[in-house]
Amino acid sequence: MPSTKMYNSTVPLTILWNHIKWDMIRNKVYQIQTRIVKYLKQGKKWLAKKLQRLLVNSYYNILLAIKRIMSNKGSKTPGIDGKIIKTHEEQLKMAHEIKVLKKYRPQPLKRIFIPKKNGKKRPLGIPTIFDRTMQAIYKAALEPLSEYYADGNSYGFRSKRSTADAIQNCYQMVCRRNNAKWVLEGDIKGCFDNFSHKWLLENIPINKKILKKWIKCGYVYRNKLFPVKSGTPQGGIISPIFANMALDGLETIINEKFKSCKVNYTRYADDFIITGRSKELLEKRVKPVVMEFLKGRGLQLSEEKTLITHISKGFDFLGFNIRSYNGKVLTKPAKKNVKAVTAKIKKVIQNNKQTKQGQLIELLNPVIRGWGNYYSHVVSKRIFTVLDHKIWLMLWKWAKRRHRNKNAKWIRQRYFEKVGNRQLVFKTKKNVLVEMAKIPIKRHIKIRKDANPYDTDYKDYFRKRSHYHLYKDRMNIHLEDKN
Secondary structure (H helix, E strand, C coil), X not given: CCCCCHHHCCCCHHHHHHCCCHHHHHXXXXXXXXXXXXXXXXXXXXXXXXXXXXXXXXXXXXXXXXXXXXXXXXXXXXXXXXXXXXXXXXHHHHHHHHHCCCCCCCCCEEEEEEECCCCCEEEEEECCHHHHHHHHHHHHHHHHHHHHHCCCCECCCCCCCCHHHHHHHHHHHHCCCCCCCEEEEEEECCHHHHXXXXXXXXXXXXXXXXHHHHHHCCEEECCEEECCCCCCCECECCHHHHHHHHHCCHHHHHHHHCCCCCCEEEEECCEEEEEEXXXXXXXXXXXXXXXXXXXXXXXXXXXXXXXEEECCCCEEECCEEEEEECCEEEEEECHHHHXXXXXXXXXXXHCCCXXXXXXXXXXXXXXXHHHHHHCCCCCCHHHHHHHHHHHHHHHHHHHHHHXXXXXXXXXXXXXXXXXXXXXXXXXXXXXXXXXXXXXXXXXCCCCCCCCCCCCHHHHHHHHHHHHHHHHCCCCCCCCCCCC
């Protein structure tokens, strides 16, 4: 393990970086994080705060933060300083700079815009590599507290949780006959851009001076500096934790106020679902409670996206559609997402009219496999079959266009082969197109709502859960949600 005095050594920094024992570093950082949760459970908040400071100044945590930032795809995107870190030598030098740093002042964010599905653009603030690393350092110290105080049915931007957990919880909220059948689909208007700075400074348990610098640093757009009066940088690695901590607590309030009204709650990032036994209950009692909660954080509901619907009409959430069909609730891929993946596959094929067959298969397979795996835990088999047929028609058209003077038999023999019971499979000697309908449909087992990856009481549970997801085709491990 290299020390901070490594610069006096004649050993090249690249060699020192390659000899770092990363598993040992992760374990050391994780041990401090679990101790933070341990002291929180014992009511010793002052000891937890002391460990936070220890972790922020830990050289192990600094190295791990740099590695995480550099392994991210965004590491190739510079901030306003235009700098990116390419070599291990530069990474090790930055670790030393952070370790001996006495005063820290973040630079303004670089403002960019990315397109949204509705045609609008989402603003993102890109911090510099150095600022991203500093955020990752503080994130490691803040995450155990965030997990400890989090709502049980919050699933977005949290360790060991996924959209599949959120969707499974939504299904469990409405699948039984005696469940509530009315659904409030909540969406917060400009969530990241409108958080109250006052609330963040009073409630986020990290160094207040550093926090204030991050949320007040402003952004640069077209060479002009713009100050900010609200919000947290959407694009920073620590921003999702700020958002989660600001929105946590709503589930507790709802459970206390509507304990006997069959009101249930699920949240993923800034989107949430609340079920109730009647439309009036959700409209006149639950919605005002939500609005009051958000108001204290400088937020408000989006009127155009916040809807109240009956389960018989169904609702879309995270790309899934949950709907009751003659009393039976089914979860399927949302229609707009089916159209989106169809358009994406069509675009790949149209943009590669002259590409070799094997290369086209290599471009299509990740799209087909990725989309299929995302929906492999819901009722998707029929949709998978329909998509396979549409893809086959696109590829047949692609093949015919390449050989206008050849008949159908020649094209079939040139590009398609028989595999098992399938007559026309788009394949070469080395590559074969993934058949979406062959992806197995397996029900997802939802994570326990009180499971905390930094709580040693759940260490065995997460170990079994990890083994289950790796070997679920061969193992029979009981992981059912008991909450």
